[in-house]
Amino acid sequence: MSTGTIARADVGHRRAAAVGEFRPATFADAVRAEWLKFRTMRATVINALATPVLGMAYAVMFGLSGARDYLEATPADQAAFDPGGVAMRSLVLAQITAALVGALMVTVEYRSRSMATTVTAVPRRTRLLAAKTLVVTAVMLVVGQITAFGTFLVGTSVLAGQGVPSLTLADPGAIGPVAGAGLYLGTLPVLGIAVGTLLRVSAGAVATLGVGLLLIPAMAPIYPEWLAEPVMKYWPTLAGYRLSAFVPDPDLPSGWQGYLLMCGFLAVLSAVTVYVFRRRDV
Amino acid sequence: MIEIRGLTKRYGDVTAVADLTFDVRPGLVTGFLGPNGAGKSTTMRMILGLDAPTSGTAGVYGVPYADLPSPMRQVGALLDARAGYGGRSARTHLRCLAAANGIPRARVDEVLGIVGLEGAAGRRIGGFSLGMSQRLGIAAALLGDPGVLIFDEPVNGLDPEGIVWIRTLMRDLAAEGRTVLVSSHLMSEMALTADHLIVIGRGRLVADASLDALAASAGTTVHVRAADQSALTRALTAAGATVTPGPAGALEVSGLDAPAIGGVAAARGLVLHELTPHRASLEETFMKLTRDTVEFGHQEGAKA
Numbered sequence: 001m002s003t004g005t006i007a008r009a010d011v012g013h014r015r016a017a018a019v020g021e022f023r024p025a026t027f028a029d030a031v032r033a034e035w036l037k038f039r040t041m042r043a044t045v046i047n048a049l050a051t052p053v054l055g056m057a058y059a060v061m062f063g064l065s066g067a068r069d070y071l072e073a074t075p076a077d078q079a080a081f082d083p084g085g086v087a088m089r090s091l092v093l094a095q096i097t098a099a100l101v102g103a104l105m106v107t108v109e110y111r112s113r114s115m116a117t118t119v120t121a122v123p124r125r126t127r128l129l130a131a132k133t134l135v136v137t138a139v140m141l142v143v144g145q146i147t148a149f150g151t152f153l154v155g156t157s158v159l160a161g162q163g164v165p166s167l168t169l170a171d172p173g174a175i176g177p178v179a180g181a182g183l184y185l186g187t188l189p190v191l192g193i194a195v196g197t198l199l200r201v202s203a204g205a206v207a208t209l210g211v212g213l214l215l216i217p218a219m220a221p222i223y224p225e226w227l228a229e230p231v232m233k234y235w236p237t238l239a240g241y242r243l244s245a246f247v248p249d250p251d252l253p254s255g256w257q258g259y260l261l262m263c264g265f266l267a268v269l270s271a272v273t274v275y276v277f278r279r280r281d282v
Numbered sequence: 283m284i285e286i287r288g289l290t291k292r293y294g295d296v297t298a299v300a301d302l303t304f305d306v307r308p309g310l311v312t313g314f315l316g317p318n319g320a321g322k323s324t325t326m327r328m329i330l331g332l333d334a335p336t337s338g339t340a341g342v343y344g345v346p347y348a349d350l351p352s353p354m355r356q357v358g359a360l361l362d363a364r365a366g367y368g369g370r371s372a373r374t375h376l377r378c379l380a381a382a383n384g385i386p387r388a389r390v391d392e393v394l395g396i397v398g399l400e401g402a403a404g405r406r407i408g409g410f411s412l413g414m415s416q417r418l419g420i421a422a423a424l425l426g427d428p429g430v431l432i433f434d435e436p437v438n439g440l441d442p443e444g445i446v447w448i449r450t451l452m453r454d455l456a457a458e459g460r461t462v463l464v465s466s467h468l469m470s471e472m473a474l475t476a477d478h479l480i481v482i483g484r485g486r487l488v489a490d491a492s493l494d495a496l497a498a499s500a501g502t503t504v505h506v507r508a509a510d511q512s513a514l515t516r517a518l519t520a521a522g523a524t525v526t527p528g529p530a531g532a533l534e535v536s537g538l539d540a541p542a543i544g545g546v547a548a549a550r551g552l553v554l555h556e557l558t559p560h561r562a563s564l565e566e567t568f569m570k571l572t573r574d575t576v577e578f579g580h581q582e583g584a585k586a
Contacts, residue, residue, distance in 0.1 A: 024351035025383040033382035040374050041367060113365040116332050117422070120359055121382040123331050123348035281333040 030122045030131035034105075038135050043104045043202075047097045048143050051185065054097060055151035058090030063158025070164045083166045084177060084246030087155025091181055091244065094147050095213050095237070098185045102136050102192025103205035110200045116282050125278045129197065133270075136189040144185030148244070152178045173246070180255055181244030187259075188213075190266045191237070194273040213237050236265035283308050283430050283461035284329060288338035291324050291485075298324045300485040301338070306463045308429070311456045313476030313493075314465040317572050321485035322465040323361070326434050329463075330359055342430055354383040358423030359432040363415040363439070368408020372399055372418055375407055380425055393421040398447075412439030420448070430461040437471060449475045469568035483572035497564055504540050505532040507556035508547065517550045518543065532556060 038044050066086035070078060109115040122128040152169070159166035167174050191212075196205045217238040220231045232238065233252055240262030242248065243255040253261065284306035291299040299321040306312045316322050327333040329340045331347035342350065342357055350356045366375050376390040394400045397417040402410070407418060416439055423431055433452070437445045452475055456462045466472050472479060472493075479496055481489040489496060505528050508514040515525045518535055523543070528534030535543055540559050547554050562570070 022352060022355055023384065025353065029382055029384040033378050036374070036378050036381055037367075040370050040378070042369050108367065112367040113362055114367055116327070116330075116361055117365050117379065118382075119332055120330050120361075121354055121379050123350070123353055125348075279334070281327075 025122070027127055027131065030127050031134055033121070034131045034135040038105065038139065041104070041108055043108055044101055044136075047101045047104060048139060051094045051097045051101070051140075051143055052147040052150050055090050055094035055147040056154045058093055059087060059151045059155035060158055062086060062089040063155045064162065067159055067162035067164045071162075081165055082247045083156060083159050083164070084152070084174065087152050087159060087167070088148070088178070088181055088244055088246075090151055090155070091148070091185065091241075092214065092218075094151070095185060095188055095241070096209060098140055098144060098147075099188040099192040099195075099209045099213060100206060101140055102133075102189030102194075103196030103209065104192070104202060105132050105136050105189075106193060106196035107200060107202040107205055111202065119282045126274050129193065129270075129274055129277060133190060133193050136193065137186060140189045141183070141186030144188075145179065145182035147185055148178050148180075148182035151181075167246070177244045177246045177255075180259070184240050184243050184259065184262075187240065187262065187266070188237070190270060194266070194269045197273050197277050217241075234261065236262040283343060284463060285341045285344070286325070286329070286338070287341075289325065289328060289335050289340055290337045291321070291328060291333065292336045298485050299328070299335075299482075302482065302485070302487050303338075304480050304487060304490050306461055306480075307478070308461040309456055309459050310477040311452050311462045311464060311475055312478045312480060313472035314463055314480050314482070315469060315472050315568065316465075316467065316482040316488075318467050320467075320482045320572070322467075322482065323434055324485075325482070326359070326361060326432055326463075326465065329432060330357070330361070332361075352383055352426070354379070354385065354426035354428065356426070356428050357430045357432065358426060358428040359434075360416070360419040360423045360436055361432075361434045363412065363419040366407050366415075366418070369406060371404050372407050372410075372421075373403040375418065376422060376425060379422055383426055385425055389425060389427075393424045396424060397421040413441055413444050416440055416444070416448075420451070428460075431455055431463070433462075433464045435465055435467070437466070445471075469565045473564045481568065481571055488571045493564075496567060499567070502539070503528075503534050503536045503560050503562065504538070504543055505529070505556060505558040505560050506535050506543055506554065507532045509553040509555065513550070514547060514552050514554075517546050517552065521546050534560075 063086065066089070070081050073081070109118055119125065119128065122131070156166045156168060169175055169178070192205070192209065195208050199205050199208060216231065217235055220228050223231060239253060239258030242252065242258040245255055248254060286302050286304050289299055289302040290297070302325060314322050314325070324333060328335050329342065329347060339346070347353065347357065370378070372394065373390060376393065377387060380387065380390050391400070391403070394403050397420050399414065399417050399421060402414060407415070410418065416436060420433070420436065423433070436448050440448060452462050452464060456477070464475065476493055478492050479489060480487070491499070506514065511533060515533060518525050518538065521538060521542070523535050523537040526534045538546070540557050544554065544557060
């Protein structure tokens, strides 16, 4: 450990040299900091990696069970078989980790009590949230595409291996839904950032994302008609998820309409989040 | 450099900071002193824009903190030494902060050297002792080589060598013309470090004076012991003095000096056993200033 004399020698003399010229801190600085933080946090990295792993691993399970169902189905049901949909079914799980990456970007800072330090370094809070959103979305747009294409390839290979109808990327109309699924996954961290910022705790964010992404849409079939229909049509993430549909349901808004609906919802939610985060004591 | 004007923070019915007004000037170490719960940290958080005041303003360089163009190059702060993602190394932790204000990486190793953590630069900060965390927090504050430094209880958890080190560091920073605001609940610590003192109690300003002025203002009392203490108390009170129970059964008398007390006793034929003028220490002055404002103190002589 050093002593006071070392401190005397070192502080102050290097103002211009080591600290760099005085210039205003920029949005790009905040983005660089958030990128470095993202890379050096275990929770964010693990969940980003878990997204394609989960998608591809469960694509095997869904592929095998889908093939069994096909072989046991009536000819009419076999005719309606949607191999692309079966191959990509595991994305209902991957979407949780994808959204969670965004939430953890914020909640880990609260848990480690470093949010105050972060806000002291970047006191413009809208800039801070924007930097976090940009970093995590950019990463997850790439991860989302890797997940979508990897899941499709694994799922369709399993189906083909079981000798049931399958698809390849070369089939007409296959690439659109796969890329759409990747885009959907890459958009979800925006939801995560909002939920993480509003709730501030990881556990609450996990629960909320699980209910919003999985529970409410999955339970739609048991809701009464007046509730089931709006949920099926307009629940924001369910609407966005339809971007990955290989066989669009003519009764529902199209994939792009659904995705735009989700983006509109996320824009409103993000505006609320910024408003709350700016006004709240850290 | 720091201007506090009518700063107030209320949480529901609880007033944490009440109408504070003071300046913190460059070239001095300003001690920010008060008992636990007096509102020191809340005030510092409002200076840094972390908490919004209910009313009033806290300005740094004449503007709200959030409006500073390059905050870390202008203000360095240590609020919570334990803050920080435990899985990062000290060097990475500081690099994250440096990046946020475009501070070159070379400065990270430099501040690690200044605080004596160069040997621990690669270690996970989750495993740091409180003393090492304090040093890391100080390194973070120094990253941008700022002209204003704010330290909340920086000596907490430091060993005696570390306490001497930070005392010297703060004095050096002030000697270089920087504005240094240091909070503490220990007058004894501030007496050794600070040039100027801001004392608050229950969120209210109690004193804003140089250390010398505060020491000079410390009143003189006289410790008196007599054969018949209650008779003497009556006599002295009648003569205009204030008499309170003092240490070890003595009476603590203020308002009359020792010769006058002796005169009163002689006139009534009262026998004195002790008559000692006593100059209050800074510690006692601090206790006296904040006695009425202590949130969770032992109230001496309080009757149920």
